[in-house]
Amino acid sequence: MTRIRVVLGICGALMMAYAAAGALSDPDVEPGGLLVFLAVALITHDLVWLPLAMAFGAVLTRVVARRHRPAIQIAALLVAVVVVVSLPLVLGVGRTAGNPSIQPLPYAKNLALLLIAVVGGAFVAVLYRRVASRAVAGEADRDRPA
Amino acid sequence: MVRHPGPALKRLTRWLTIPLPAPPATLRRGPLRDGAFPSELRSARLTTWLGLALGAAFGICFGTGLLSHLVQHPPAWFWWPSRPVWLYQVTQGVHVATGLACLPLLGVKLWSVYPRLFTWPPFRTVVHALERASVAVLVAAALFQVFGGLLNVMRWYALMPFFFTAGHYWGAWLAAGALLVHIAVQLPTVRSALARTPREPTPAAPGLSRRGLLAGTAAAAGLITLATVGQTVRPLASIALLAPRRPDIGPQRLPVNKTAAAAGIGAEVDAAYRLVVTGPAGAMELDLGALNAMPQHTVELPIACVEGWSATATWTGVRLRDLVARVGADPENAEVLVESLERRGRYRTSTVPPTHTRDPLTLIALRLNGQTLHPDHGYPARLIAPARPGVLQTKWVSHLAVQEQP
Numbered sequence: 001m002t003r004i005r006v007v008l009g010i011c012g013a014l015m016m017a018y019a020a021a022g023a024l025s026d027p028d029v030e031p032g033g034l035l036v037f038l039a040v041a042l043i044t045h046d047l048v049w050l051p052l053a054m055a056f057g058a059v060l061t062r063v064v065a066r067r068h069r070p071a072i073q074i075a076a077l078l079v080a081v082v083v084v085v086s087l088p089l090v091l092g093v094g095r096t097a098g099n100p101s102i103q104p105l106p107y108a109k110n111l112a113l114l115l116i117a118v119v120g121g122a123f124v125a126v127l128y129r130r131v132a133s134r135a136v137a138g139e140a141d142r143d144r145p146a
Numbered sequence: 147m148v149r150h151p152g153p154a155l156k157r158l159t160r161w162l163t164i165p166l167p168a169p170p171a172t173l174r175r176g177p178l179r180d181g182a183f184p185s186e187l188r189s190a191r192l193t194t195w196l197g198l199a200l201g202a203a204f205g206i207c208f209g210t211g212l213l214s215h216l217v218q219h220p221p222a223w224f225w226w227p228s229r230p231v232w233l234y235q236v237t238q239g240v241h242v243a244t245g246l247a248c249l250p251l252l253g254v255k256l257w258s259v260y261p262r263l264f265t266w267p268p269f270r271t272v273v274h275a276l277e278r279a280s281v282a283v284l285v286a287a288a289l290f291q292v293f294g295g296l297l298n299v300m301r302w303y304a305l306m307p308f309f310f311t312a313g314h315y316w317g318a319w320l321a322a323g324a325l326l327v328h329i330a331v332q333l334p335t336v337r338s339a340l341a342r343t344p345r346e347p348t349p350a351a352p353g354l355s356r357r358g359l360l361a362g363t364a365a366a367a368g369l370i371t372l373a374t375v376g377q378t379v380r381p382l383a384s385i386a387l388l389a390p391r392r393p394d395i396g397p398q399r400l401p402v403n404k405t406a407a408a409a410g411i412g413a414e415v416d417a418a419y420r421l422v423v424t425g426p427a428g429a430m431e432l433d434l435g436a437l438n439a440m441p442q443h444t445v446e447l448p449i450a451c452v453e454g455w456s457a458t459a460t461w462t463g464v465r466l467r468d469l470v471a472r473v474g475a476d477p478e479n480a481e482v483l484v485e486s487l488e489r490r491g492r493y494r495t496s497t498v499p500p501t502h503t504r505d506p507l508t509l510i511a512l513r514l515n516g517q518t519l520h521p522d523h524g525y526p527a528r529l530i531a532p533a534r535p536g537v538l539q540t541k542w543v544s545h546l547a548v549q550e551q552p
Contacts, residue, residue, distance in 0.1 A: 001333060001334070001337075004333070005330040005331075005333050006330070008326045008327070008329055008330035008333075009326070009327055009330035009331075011323075011326050012280075012322075012323045012324065012325070012327035012328075012329075012330060013323065013327060014323070015319050015320075015322055015323025015326065016280075016283065016320055016323035016324055016327070017323075018319055018323070019316050019317070019318075019319035019320035019323060022315075022316050022319065023312075023313075023316035026312050026316065028309045028311070028312035029308060029309065029312045029316060030307065030308045030309070032307075033306070033307030033308035033313075034308045034313050034317075036307055037290060037294070037305075037308065037313075038286045038287070038289075038290050039286070041286060041289040041290050041293055042285060042286040042289060045256065045289050046256075046260075046263060046285070050257060050260055054257070057185075066353045067353075069353045069354050070353065070354040070355070070358050073354045073359075073362070074354070074359075074361075074365065077250065077254070077362050077363070077366055078362070078369055080253075081249055081250045081253070081366045081369070081370055082369065082370070082373070082388070084249065084296075085249065085296065085370055085373070085374070085388055086388050088296075088297070088300035088302045089300060089390065093300070093301070093302045093304070094300050094301030094302055094390065096301075096405075096408075098405050098408070099402055099405050099408070099522075100395075100396075101391065101395050101396030101397070101400075101401040101402045102301065102390070102391070102402075103300075103301075103390050103391075104392055105387070105389070105392065107387075110387035110388060111388070113387060114369075114373065114387055114388070118369075
């Protein structure tokens with residue numbers, strides 16, 4: 001395994017060096033702009049987005065009962081992903097005057113539909129769990145000797 | 147092979163692995179504290195599975211992206227077939243769909259290893275510092291590729307202070323290289339995480355389990371795929387709520403990337419239009435009447451955009467090989483430089499290699515879906531060839547320079 005690791009490591013380092021050399025010698029690349037984007041992406045994700053997402057998750061775990069958490073947490077994940085992907089579409093930043101074939105759909109409405117489906121799905125899952133646990137509790141009550 | 151490392155190598159190894167002094171313990175605050183991340187869901191096994199899925203997805207994106215780059219900038223050794231006609235449509239469709247599906251995978255993967263960002267002490271040895279630096283490069287490059295790709299597909303260019311295509315290409319090499327280094331470092335952890343048969347302590351039931359989180363991540367990737375892939379898979383177009391394109395929306399039921407107005411092509415081309423064809427036997431000029439008088443052929447071919455959308459349409463026009471033969475070149479072995487009426491623009495010319503020139507499906511198209519080409523689709527004449535990126539299907543063609551290959 002050591003040999004495989006050494007080969008992988010050397011190949012990886014060579015590829016990274018090739019990327020750096022290629023980016024610096026490519027007249028189409030503005031290295032300054034590229035570095036700014038890399039740094040902003042890293043800082044925004046690690047120091048803004050993830051702490052916010054985790055703080056939201058911490059609030060969820062305090063507010064939501066344990067048995068309902070799976071549905072709510074997965075719904076929150078789906079909502080986050082759908083919102084991130086649809087944000088540029090809803091804001092209409094990519095639309096171009098004179099070319100109606102670019103982003104031609106009613107994205108705000110479509111996002112709302114997706115959110116309703118996800119939140120509705122989570123709500124149904126919570127309701128089902130509640131009804132199922134009550135039924136189990138009811139049976140347990142009936143089975144208890146008087 | 148060096149069996150007994152020399153004194154210099156020994157000194158280097160010692161320098162790389164000698165423990166570095168730990169920072170004062172008073173600095174260990176906030177997220178650097180022990181137990182600052184209480185989630186019971188994180189585990190080496192969960193991270194390994196997420197990493198494997200993400201690694202496979204990155205591999206697919208790297209391979210298909212590299213192909214797209216080579217098709218557009220072919221080195222001498224590269225060969226790309228003209229059949230099957232849907233080849234580029236599939237490779238690029240898979241590239242964009244996989245890239246979009248990476249979004250939740252990357253998000254959850256980075257969440258699963260987030261506490262490691264606050265490892266204490268921050269650098270144990272020089273090797274440890276280098277390894278952490280390579281992880282920082284990997285994370286930055288991965289975010290750059292996935293979010294840059296998303297912004298490009300959504301055409302949010304203002305947020306990218308660089309030319310996307312070049313940045314995405316070199317970013318791919320950086321991400322792939324950093325990923326290989328990461329695999330080299332983490333291979334023992336991956337092996338032991340996968341080999342472990344006894345179950346790791348899981349969160350007390352009935353909260354979200356690790357398996358549940360994996361299923362949720364897969365569901366998020368699936369939802370994004372279903373909501374967007376209809377831009378290239380026509381049967382799914384009606385449920386593609388977040389697709390930036392619909393294969394059937396646009397002039398003559400086909401999407402457009404660059405309009406005639408954006409390319410600076412006005413109505414004045416109409417009467418004055420001549421297609422100039424140059425080759426070994428000299429040059430000839432053909433007006434629209436002459437082009438229409440040549441044998442016409444109808445083919446079904448997709449337009450496949452680098453942004454991941456594609457749509458199949460019916461094209462009618464003159465075979466490129468017929469035009470090549472008219473200027474005295476062998477259509478079986480000729481390369482054609484196609485030039486547009488566009489004055490400027492990165493894609494105002496394209497080269498048709500012999501494989502595509504000889505293919506009878508390659509046309510200088512005059513009609514689309516039974517109608518004269520719409521100006522936005524390249525009126526008076528455009529190139530349409532099988533298995534090529536849309537940016538190479540030159541519109542408003544003005545000049546064909548034919549060269550026989552040696």
